[in-house]
Amino acid sequence: MLLTLDHVTVAFGGLVAVSDVSFSVSEHEVLGLVGPNGAGKTTLFNAISGLARPSKGKMTFCGHDLTGIPIHKRARIGIGRAFQVPQPMHELTVRENLIVAQHFGTGHSNPGKIDEILDLTRLGHKANRDAASSLALTEQKALEVGKALATNPRMLMLDEVLAGLETNGKRAFMQTLDDARQRFGVALLMVEHDIETISNTCQRVLVLNFGKLIADGSPEEVFRNPEVIRSYTGGETA
């Protein structure tokens, strides 16, 4: 098992954003995390990547207890994360952005892997261009995923990376992610609002509502589940 969460709760003062959540992620799995606005998806991602501290429960990754492990050490053991809003490092080229990310995640340089990532993300022709000013939105998102891949993850967490792309852009992007999964053997854990994309891509879907995990199963099972339908329609029957 790659990641295991055992009764994890994250609270902000009196507000319980993630409540008693347990699940596991296996090697190479493609897993979607969905739920209405405010359900706790980002907070759960933050807890796994080290940006939020659980008040209860236990998380392990590849046998390492994650309690008290800082963000950079989580990257070293194989937890990679790409954000919704791309954050290229200013005044660095595309290639330099990848090199810095690789150092952060692995502590050494591997130019061959950088070339592979440039090829996979179709950014090779822009490798020596300024990352902050010369990339279109899709390319910025591709670089965000490339940076996460450069840290050498065993599990890649994707936080609404498709937001803002139109249908064809989403399809092309999902293809890139699938190529990454096959070429680098990573598991994908993705927060995504687009249910169609989740249904077409994920083997398994987790649904959060008011911080609680209300469903965990195949997309077919989960999106037929009356409680899931109710969570999306605010209590009305769909």
Ligand SMILES: Nc1ncnc2c1ncn2[C@@H]1O[C@H](COP(=O)(O)OP(=O)(O)OP(=O)(O)O)[C@@H](O)[C@H]1O
């Ligand atoms: N740093 C924080 N301090 C206080 N409350 C927070 C904090 N971060 C999140 N929350 C609250 O925790 C709850 C869950 O928020 P979270 O952003 O995790 O939900 P989400 O499912 O990612 O929502 P969305 O789909 O809108 O991004 C919300 O009620 C939110 O207001």
